[in-house]
Amino acid sequence: MADCDAAPALQANEVNDVPVIDLSILSAAYLVAEIRDACENWGVFQVINHGVPLELQAKFELVMKKFFAQPVAEKRKLRKDVDVENPYDYGYEEFVENVDDWKEVFDFPLEKETMMPASTGDGERDMRELIHSWPEYPPNFREACEEYGREMEKLSYRLMELICLSLGVQRQRLNGFFKDHCNMGRIIHCPPCPTPHAALGTHRHTDVGALTVLSQDDVGGLEVLRRDGEWVQVKFIPNAYVVNVGDMLEVWSNKKYQSLVHRAKVNSERERFSVPFFFNPALYVVVEPLEELTDEENHAKYRALHWGKYYGSRKYGNFKNPDMDVLRLNNFMVSE
Numbered sequence: 435m436a437d438c439d440a441a442p443a444l445q446a447n448e449v450n451d452v453p454v455i456d457l458s459i460l461s462a463a464y465l466v467a468e469i470r471d472a473c474e475n476w477g478v479f480q481v482i483n484h485g486v487p488l489e490l491q492a493k494f495e496l497v498m499k500k501f502f503a504q505p506v507a508e509k510r511k512l513r514k515d516v517d518v519e520n521p522y523d524y525g526y527e528e529f530v531e532n533v534d535d536w537k538e539v540f541d542f543p544l545e546k547e548t549m550m551p552a553s554t555g556d557g558e559r560d561m562r563e564l565i566h567s568w569p570e571y572p573p574n575f576r577e578a579c580e581e582y583g584r585e586m587e588k589l590s591y592r593l594m595e596l597i598c599l600s601l602g603v604q605r606q607r608l609n610g611f612f613k614d615h616c617n618m619g620r621i622i623h624c625p626p627c628p629t630p631h632a633a634l635g636t637h638r639h640t641d642v643g644a645l646t647v648l649s650q651d652d653v654g655g656l657e658v659l660r661r662d663g664e665w666v667q668v669k670f671i672p673n674a675y676v677v678n679v680g681d682m683l684e685v686w687s688n689k690k691y692q693s694l695v696h697r698a699k700v701n702s703e704r705e706r707f708s709v710p711f712f713f714n715p716a717l718y719v720v721v722e723p724l725e726e727l728t729d730e731e732n733h734a735k736y737r738a739l740h741w742g743k744y745y746g747s748r749k750y751g752n753f754k755n756p757d758m759d760v761l762r763l764n765n766f767m768v769s770e
């Protein structure tokens with residue numbers, strides 16, 4: 435882990451100034467303006483009154499806690515492996531080795547089958563199917579995860595449409611890219627950490643997809659890098675979701691909206707749960723700045739990129755190179 439990520443340097447600003455957007459407000463023009471402002475200046479906002487049923491969130495939380503409360507040997511039966519030869523692409527994984535991220539996770543997909551490029555090489559065309567694993571205990575785990583994921587997906591589409599309007603393009607301009615999406619939920623559990631000053635729950639990174647919709651518990655700990663270089667805590671708001679811009683939205687918007695750099699702290703006393711839902715395009719999609727947003731004066735700032743391969747570079751790289759996790763998009767930047 436890079437020194438700049440170690441906790442002694444973490445003097446995050448206490449003030450909660452990450453924008454909060456009330457989605458029950460009826461004026462579309464108002465919402466669109468709020469979203470434009472948040473995406474342009476922050477790359478992150480929280481949404482409240484979003485329409486996701488509270489009972490569904492509560493049911494999901496109960497089930498995920500039951501899963502993680504099991505002995506580690508049980509959870510390891512669902513272990514996914516970073517090695518391409520090994521079977522699971524979704525499932526359980528631990529990153530709790532000393533200086534690595536202090537957490538265990540369970541990843542779940544929403545699609546029954548997803549094909550992705552087998553390697554990140556330019557000329558390679560081989561595809562492989564992503565393989566799922568689901569636990570038998572708790573018995574309603576899969577159902578609760580899929581129900582939750584579908585709600586997150588609905589919310590993501592709604593947000594994406596507001597984002598399109600905020601960019602001045604047609605409301606459903608980006609929807610087609612998500613037809614065969616590879617959306618994924620990740621349940622993160624950070625056990626209490628005896629050395630919170632020397633570890634992070636999640637190290638500094640940007641999310642590679644389009645949008646992330648995250649719920650964190652009241653332990654909090656999520657921090658975002660503000661444009662002025664300050665780390666700012668994302669305050670826990672009951673029943674809110676944290677929404678952030680990912681790399682693909684940065685490309686489509688021709689950098690009008692920038693992908694958010696963020697990380698999460700651990701707690702020495704309390705375990706922490708956090709659930710990001712990654713809203714990702716279909717793996718065959720080629721992503722490039724929208725033509726409506728480029729012209730003679732505003733040249734495309736990015737070259738076209740193949741999302742499946744880009745995703746693979748994160749997935750197969752598996753957070754092993756912290757610098758890579760904030761700089762990956764630079765490889766596709768067009769020099770001025």
Ligand SMILES: O=C(O)CCC(=O)C(=O)O
Nearest residue numbers: 622635636656698708710
């Ligand atoms: O632990 C957290 O809350 C942050 C998780 C996150 O940013 C991610 O998994 O991409």
Ligand SMILES: [Fe+2]
Nearest residue numbers: 640641696710
């Ligand atoms: Fe993230």
